[in-house]
Amino acid sequence: MKQMTISPVTRVEGHGEVRIDLNDRGEVERAHFSVVELRGFERFLVGAAVEEAPRITPRICGICPTSHHLAAAKALDQIFGAEPPEAGKKLRELMMLGQYIHSHALHFFMLAAPDYLLPGAGEGDRNVMGLAKGSMELVKKAIAVRKFGQRITEAVGGKPIHPATGVPGGVSHPIQESQRASLLQMAEGVLAAAIESWEIAHSLMDKIDPSVGLVNTAFMGMQKGGLFTFDGGQVQVCSPEGTTLGSFSGADYVSQMEEYTEDWSYLKFCRLKAGQPYRVGPLARLNIVNSMGTSEADKALAEYRKKYGRVVQTTLAYNIARYVEFLWACERAKELLQDSALTAQKTRTPVEGVVNRRGVGIIEAPRGTLIHDYTVNEAGIIERCNLIVATCQNNYAMDRSVEEVARRVIRDGKPIDGGVNLIESVIRAYDPCLSCATHMIKTENGRMASRPFIKICISGVR
Amino acid sequence: MKIAIEELAGCSGCTISLLDIHEELLNVLKDHEIVYSPVIMDVKEPPNDIDIAFVTGAVRNEENEKRLKEIRRKAKKVVALGTCACYGGISGLSMLSSNEEIFRCVYQGVETVKEGNLVPGKVPPFLYRAFAVGDLARVDYYITGCPPKEHYLNMILPLLLKGEKPGLPRKSVCAECDRVMGSVEGWKMKRRHEGTPDREHCLLGQGYLCLGSVTFGRCGATCPHNNIPCHGCNGPSLDILREPCRDIHNLIVRRIVDLTGLPAAQVEKEMFDIAHTLYTFTIGSLIMEDKETSKIRDLVKGGNI
Numbered sequence: 001m002k003q004m005t006i007s008p009v010t011r012v013e014g015h016g017e018v019r020i021d022l023n024d025r026g027e028v029e030r031a032h033f034s035v036v037e038l039r040g041f042e043r044f045l046v047g048a049a050v051e052e053a054p055r056i057t058p059r060i061c062g063i064c065p066t067s068h069h070l071a072a073a074k075a076l077d078q079i080f081g082a083e084p085p086e087a088g089k090k091l092r093e094l095m096m097l098g099q100y101i102h103s104h105a106l107h108f109f110m111l112a113a114p115d116y117l118l119p120g121a122g123e124g125d126r127n128v129m130g131l132a133k134g135s136m137e138l139v140k141k142a143i144a145v146r147k148f149g150q151r152i153t154e155a156v157g158g159k160p161i162h163p164a165t166g167v168p169g170g171v172s173h174p175i176q177e178s179q180r181a182s183l184l185q186m187a188e189g190v191l192a193a194a195i196e197s198w199e200i201a202h203s204l205m206d207k208i209d210p211s212v213g214l215v216n217t218a219f220m221g222m223q224k225g226g227l228f229t230f231d232g233g234q235v236q237v238c239s240p241e242g243t244t245l246g247s248f249s250g251a252d253y254v255s256q257m258e259e260y261t262e263d264w265s266y267l268k269f270c271r272l273k274a275g276q277p278y279r280v281g282p283l284a285r286l287n288i289v290n291s292m293g294t295s296e297a298d299k300a301l302a303e304y305r306k307k308y309g310r311v312v313q314t315t316l317a318y319n320i321a322r323y324v325e326f327l328w329a330c331e332r333a334k335e336l337l338q339d340s341a342l343t344a345q346k347t348r349t350p351v352e353g354v355v356n357r358r359g360v361g362i363i364e365a366p367r368g369t370l371i372h373d374y375t376v377n378e379a380g381i382i383e384r385c386n387l388i389v390a391t392c393q394n395n396y397a398m399d400r401s402v403e404e405v406a407r408r409v410i411r412d413g414k415p416i417d418g419g420v421n422l423i424e425s426v427i428r429a430y431d432p433c434l435s436c437a438t439h440m441i442k443t444e445n446g447r448m449a450s451r452p453f454i455k456i457c458i459s460g461v462r
Numbered sequence: 463m464k465i466a467i468e469e470l471a472g473c474s475g476c477t478i479s480l481l482d483i484h485e486e487l488l489n490v491l492k493d494h495e496i497v498y499s500p501v502i503m504d505v506k507e508p509p510n511d512i513d514i515a516f517v518t519g520a521v522r523n524e525e526n527e528k529r530l531k532e533i534r535r536k537a538k539k540v541v542a543l544g545t546c547a548c549y550g551g552i553s554g555l556s557m558l559s560s561n562e563e564i565f566r567c568v569y570q571g572v573e574t575v576k577e578g579n580l581v582p583g584k585v586p587p588f589l590y591r592a593f594a595v596g597d598l599a600r601v602d603y604y605i606t607g608c609p610p611k612e613h614y615l616n617m618i619l620p621l622l623l624k625g626e627k628p629g630l631p632r633k634s635v636c637a638e639c640d641r642v643m644g645s646v647e648g649w650k651m652k653r654r655h656e657g658t659p660d661r662e663h664c665l666l667g668q669g670y671l672c673l674g675s676v677t678f679g680r681c682g683a684t685c686p687h688n689n690i691p692c693h694g695c696n697g698p699s700l701d702i703l704r705e706p707c708r709d710i711h712n713l714i715v716r717r718i719v720d721l722t723g724l725p726a727a728q729v730e731k732e733m734f735d736i737a738h739t740l741y742t743f744t745i746g747s748l749i750m751e752d753k754e755t756s757k758i759r760d761l762v763k764g765g766n767i
């Protein structure tokens with residue numbers, strides 16, 4: 001028995017590796033995706049003043065901080081019993097749109113595209129810099145669209161990374177008319193670029209092999225009256241064939257899903273209560289919704305469904321589904337930026353003490369359904385906390401996709417040309433966010449650092 | 463110059479902050495080359511001839527430490543990029559609990575796991591505490607910020623890559639804030655979410671625990687500007703860094719005492735959850751822990767509950 005490791009898995013957020021066990025004949029016995037970096041948010045938030053959660057939890061991930069910021073803020077709305085005013089709600093929506101545009105553009109153009117647009121490139125060139133050598137125009141476009149997303153987040157959230165303005169009852173500060181006007185102006189150009197580049201995403205449909213990394217799972221995603229939404233809808237669960245299995249909102253999530261662990265990864269796994277694996281994120285959401293609700297995204301969705309059908313299991317189609325969502329976010333951002341209610345001065349409903357001891361914020365983050373669940377004492381200090389992130393929910397599927405591809409690319413104990421990257425590209429399709437997924441710290445192969453040892457160290461023996 | 467970007471225990475936000483100089487990045491790449499950065503490219507190991515390495519994240523496990531030592535060996539200059547690399551950042555909060563407590567909570571304690579659920583074992587080892595990058599390796603430059611801001615990176619990156627030292631402001635967040643003091647009569651400590659702060663006056667003066675006066679600037683005071691008290695994400699101000707007897711806790715207490723005339727003991731009593739409100743970004747830093755007046759040792763001993 002021999003073990004082969006691909007480490008680190010690159011062009012993904014965070015620290016992960018692929019471990020492949022080979023038998024004596026050099027065949028793949030088993031392969032796993034293992035996450036090797038862990039932190040500990042669910043534990044160290046216990047004891048925190050709950051109003052700090054929207055400031056602390058964005059630091060879970062620097063690519064999707066707004067999702068954590070707003071999932072926490074939504075939980076706080078419930079805990080402090082306040083409904084945000086109209087402008088507060090719209091500004092939060094705009095902030096999330098900024099997040100989708102930046103995150104999806106980053107993944108599609110800068111992380112995933114090199115696999116499909118630079119098929120023959122070597123290790124050093126198969127990246128966004130390599131893309132620039134061939135097509136500077138495309139990279140400039142990618143920079144411009146991602147910049148728009150970050151500019152939105154900066155305008156509404158105060159900072160493009162780790163926004164800070166989400167508070168219980170709304171948003172801390174209005175945006176100015178001049179900010180709205182300049183963002184709207186950017187939106188026009190960005191939407192045109194996004195529509196133009198659908199061609200690239202469309203061309204991937206012919207380039208990808210649908211059997212690569214194929215797994216069969218159920219799906220989970222939010223919808224509102226059949227339309228795509230990332231906030232305020234019902235989370236729906238459907239079978240691998242597309243039959244609705246259930247739906248939930250708020251604290252009911254615990255009746256739908258459970259988490260479990262495997263010995264070889266710090267990343268927890270999720271499954272439905274009945275035991276089935278499921279997936280979340282762009283592929284799942286497009287399987288759940290009937291339509292996107294904006295014209296260009298719906299046109300793209302129709303082409304996507306023409307190719308793949310109504311319920312899609314094809315793992316690599318995540319990349320195309322992500323682009324459909326990116327188009328939607330650009331269209332919706334432009335639409336919302338035309339709304340004069342966005343600049344209203346009242347953005348926040350003031351709050352005082354704790355009204356409810358528990359708050360559950362559910363939001364569709366770019367990578368999938370995100371749940372922040374806080375239970376507090378009467379003074380608003382966190383007693384219990386549960387964070388369920390997209391990447392945990394996709395963990396089973398990612399892991400099985402990895403094994404499927406490993407079996408096809410390992411010959412006589414060695415990967416075929418391009419085989420390692422094919423394994424990684426299937427992980428990449430899920431756009432995993434490994435920092436998000438790691439709310440805890442590492443063991444020491446059974447030798448866990450004990451508290452007395454810490455005490456000795458801090459009293460000077462270090 | 464050959465540039466490397468290494469990720470330790472963190473969120474990748476600092477790497478994204480380098481991408482957030484947007485089209486300027488294309489200018490930087492005309493003269494310089496990124497040779498290693500796992501988030502954006504496939505090179506698996508850092509090459510031997512790195513001119514400048516940006517290290518982001520804290521050191522929390524043996525793999526982080528190994529990578530840090532390796533990049534230090536292979537790079538002529540090492541820059542600690544961001545608050546985690548400079549002061550341990552948010553990952554340092556994990557020191558409030560023992561490893562056993564964290565495992566029990568995450569794998570066996572939350573509502574969605576079954577009782578007695580497995581704790582993974584075939585996973586790499588963890589250090590006994592969190593460290594900032596500078597606690598374990600020689601650092602040539604520190605760039606604070608969670609993450610560092612675009613205008614600031616635009617100002618320093620071109621110079622740094624030319625091998626020049628940029629002249630930079632060294633003031634606190636307050637120096638970049640446009641608020642005025644106003645009346646502090648009847649001062650009472652508020653929780654950061656309570657009521658609606660007025661936009662004109664000092665947030666600390668209004669009773670909100672705003673860390674602007676004890677926090678290094680260069681962020682444009684963006685949080686106070688947006689009516690949010692400063693949480694200290696840029697790390698401690700220069701006077702705290704310079705003076706061994708000055709710490710975030712004793713300095714903010716002294717500031718409130720100066721402002722209000724209240725006795726220090728009373729102000730200290732009104733402080734709440736200081737782990738998450740004062741030391742959020744610095745608890746994993748040896749420099750900050752070693753200060754005689756630091757509360758970090760007590761917090762780590764006592765836990766956060």
